[in-house]
Amino acid sequence: MDMIDLRSDTVSHPTPEMREAMANAVVGDDVYDEDPTVNQLQADAAAMFGKEAGLFVVSGTMGNLASVLAHCQRGDEMILSRFSHIFLYEQGSSVAYGGVQPSTLPINRDGMMDIDQIRKAIRGDNPHYPITRLICLENTAGISGAPLTVEYTDQVAALARDRGLKLHIDGARIFNASTALNVDVKTLTAGADSVSICLSKGLCAPVGSIIVGSKEFIARAYRVRKSLGGGMRQAGILAAAGLIALHKMSKRLHEDHATARQLAEGLAALPHITLDLESVRSNMIYFTLLPTSPITPAELSARLRDYGILLNSYISEEGLFRAVTHYWIMPEHVERVLDAVRAVLSPAYSAAD
Numbered sequence: 001m002d003m004i005d006l007r008s009d010t011v012s013h014p015t016p017e018m019r020e021a022m023a024n025a026v027v028g029d030d031v032y033d034e035d036p037t038v039n040q041l042q043a044d045a046a047a048m049f050g051k052e053a054g055l056f057v058v059s060g061t062m063g064n065l066a067s068v069l070a071h072c073q074r075g076d077e078m079i080l081s082r083f084s085h086i087f088l089y090e091q092g093s094s095v096a097y098g099g100v101q102p103s104t105l106p107i108n109r110d111g112m113m114d115i116d117q118i119r120k121a122i123r124g125d126n127p128h129y130p131i132t133r134l135i136c137l138e139n140t141a142g143i144s145g146a147p148l149t150v151e152y153t154d155q156v157a158a159l160a161r162d163r164g165l166k167l168h169i170d171g172a173r174i175f176n177a178s179t180a181l182n183v184d185v186k187t188l189t190a191g192a193d194s195v196s197i198c199l200s201k202g203l204c205a206p207v208g209s210i211i212v213g214s215k216e217f218i219a220r221a222y223r224v225r226k227s228l229g230g231g232m233r234q235a236g237i238l239a240a241a242g243l244i245a246l247h248k249m250s251k252r253l254h255e256d257h258a259t260a261r262q263l264a265e266g267l268a269a270l271p272h273i274t275l276d277l278e279s280v281r282s283n284m285i286y287f288t289l290l291p292t293s294p295i296t297p298a299e300l301s302a303r304l305r306d307y308g309i310l311l312n313s314y315i316s317e318e319g320l321f322r323a324v325t326h327y328w329i330m331p332e333h334v335e336r337v338l339d340a341v342r343a344v345l346s347p348a349y350s351a352a353d
């Protein structure tokens, strides 16, 4: 990658090893369930997460939607974070295509909804109410990169089980969570009825997500995937990269967490920037450009672009920025970013501009 791209880990390109595996992939027609590479990816993911079956889908959005629709009926309700990707950034597709109503709750700085609030949000048996069917967690929490712990997930799972609900985990970055917590994904997601795992974010695959769960759940999700136009043909070309993502790239994420910390520590030491180092838990960092800064948030992004650095403000009016590290961000890139930010924030640079 030519630019130093910190906008997201979704920008990560496939590795040379992935490209070679894709070129040589053994393929078949996956709509006939005859693609051996897809079948292997699905089986391997299921085994890794300790679930009965897996399903390769086009994207994290499709993985979440297929899961919600497989768990819920029209008119059901699901409980999820007000800041979750499913609620904020998936076009309300659970409502649009499944008639599933969201019931949203706030989260704390560790990305967790309060368990008592979840309990209170579960509807009683009353004909005036929708039926609460599902709880969704997001791990890591996209709003902060915080990993949800095993203890918390188990508590939510126990509550869900107790009240006859299902638990879905949007595990777009579940391997970042397991790396941050130093616990395997099987343990971390043991209580979940379904998990959606993105292969194309920090794991570098070009396309695709996997959902895992029971055989019955996957059979229902399989039908939903087809109806959403997600039945693919020689998808083994993509699954070949997915296998490397799953088995190899999932094991190196501590490197991205280290570059995130390096970047965070460097930025926190600069003037005109506030950054809470304790909030940096995985590969995401958030920082605020203070009003004392000689340049605006938009100018910071524009000037960094001149240095070959892509970094967008998250909420521009508040000067809030998000930077995400990934496979293609090395420690020397972080040093270049810090030098560039230091330069563009210096009064001399601004005066000369």
Ligand SMILES: Cc1ncc(COP(=O)(O)O)c(C=O)c1O
Binding pocket: 010, 058, 059, 060, 061, 062, 064, 085, 086, 138, 142, 170, 172, 173, 198, 200, 209
């Ligand atoms: C937490 C989370 N869930 C789901 C998704 C959706 O993934 P996709 O972009 O592959 O649809 C994203 C994408 O950024 C995400 O951050």
